[in-house]
Amino acid sequence: MGGQLGFIVNQITFKPKPLPADIRFDNQTAIVTGSNVGIGLESARQLTSHGISHLILGVRDTTKGDAAQADIQKSNPKCNIKVWQLDLESFDSIVSFADRAKSLDRLDIAIMNAAIKQLKFTTSPYGHESNLQVNHLGTALLSLLLLPTLRKSSKKNGIPSRLTFSSSEVHFWTPFNEKSAPKILERMDRKESFTNGMERYYTSKLLNVFWFRELASRIDAAEVIINGTNPGFCATQLHRHDHSQGFKILAKLLAWSSEQGAYFLLDAAVTKKDESHGAYIQEQKITPPSKFVLSSQGKAVQKKLWAETIEVLKKECPNVMFDNVTNS
Numbered sequence: 001m002g003g004q005l006g007f008i009v010n011q012i013t014f015k016p017k018p019l020p021a022d023i024r025f026d027n028q029t030a031i032v033t034g035s036n037v038g039i040g041l042e043s044a045r046q047l048t049s050h051g052i053s054h055l056i057l058g059v060r061d062t063t064k065g066d067a068a069q070a071d072i073q074k075s076n077p078k079c080n081i082k083v084w085q086l087d088l089e090s091f092d093s094i095v096s097f098a099d100r101a102k103s104l105d106r107l108d109i110a111i112m113n114a115a116i117k118q119l120k121f122t123t124s125p126y127g128h129e130s131n132l133q134v135n136h137l138g139t140a141l142l143s144l145l146l147l148p149t150l151r152k153s154s155k156k157n158g159i160p161s162r163l164t165f166s167s168s169e170v171h172f173w174t175p176f177n178e179k180s181a182p183k184i185l186e187r188m189d190r191k192e193s194f195t196n197g198m199e200r201y202y203t204s205k206l207l208n209v210f211w212f213r214e215l216a217s218r219i220d221a222a223e224v225i226i227n228g229t230n231p232g233f234c235a236t237q238l239h240r241h242d243h244s245q246g247f248k249i250l251a252k253l254l255a256w257s258s259e260q261g262a263y264f265l266l267d268a269a270v271t272k273k274d275e276s277h278g279a280y281i282q283e284q285k286i287t288p289p290s291k292f293v294l295s296s297q298g299k300a301v302q303k304k305l306w307a308e309t310i311e312v313l314k315k316e317c318p319n320v321m322f323d324n325v326t327n328s
Helices: 004-013 038-049 062-075 091-101 130-157 184-188 199-217 245-254 258-271 296-316
Strands: 029-033 054-059 080-085 109-112 161-166 224-229 280-282 285-287
Touching: 004 245, 029 038, 029 130, 038 054, 038 062, 038 109, 038 258, 054 062, 062 080, 080 091, 091 130, 109 130, 109 258, 130 161, 130 184, 130 199, 130 224, 130 296, 161 199, 161 258, 184 296, 199 224, 199 296, 224 258, 258 280
Parallel strands: 029 054, 029 109, 054 080, 109 161, 161 224, 224 280
Antiparallel strands: 280 285
């Protein structure tokens, strides 16, 4: 588990399973981020095919979001689908999106799918390295700010809400060279710490695992079930910056479809119950994360990253009250 040979074998031999046809989401509301293309779009489509009543497409480009909405609506005309602008490179956009979500009558499912895989060093408008900004800091902020709405819905409806993160097996593969830095996130923002290629993407997905595990430890599963799942290697626009011939061959031989990738997200967000709280899910079953995550050093890094992340978010979003988010 977690090795690159095992990855190849799993991609060839494992058959992703869709949700059972009898699972229904009538009268429920869901948010899916990064839902104008790829796995996010297919996750949204599959939610509507199972009767979700209200669906929010969180997208960076609302023109593309409108096209996705129209596409889904053709086969699911009864679903109330809204397109909301969400740019994970913008803390202001994230805060506005979460504030808008407070107006929802209920929020049963939130799927944190949006991500990037940037192979060269670039920064967000805030100066944070792009993979770090989108895959960790932006995702972390959104998850924190949606929690009160998820918890309110759970209390109102008497069932746990769901918060699922799109994780990745690549969190096993990163050397995580920054793990011993006095300030890990600050170190990751420096250009000299960046290695061209996929290493930083790998590390950002490790931070995802640390984040949802720590977040889950602070939230009662009776209110919100929090987990992360690996949707496998899928042919999507996530890989649009990788033009190498080797990658193209690998994708042609091994990649699953976006539809198959979505099976994993919905499986984690729906069929896995409170036993999945804080769990990493792979091949549609609860699986131990990397040995480093489970090690004593990994557990210490998890706490350190939580503190550093909250410190960064407080600095970038001075008008947001973080202290009461997880214990309100």
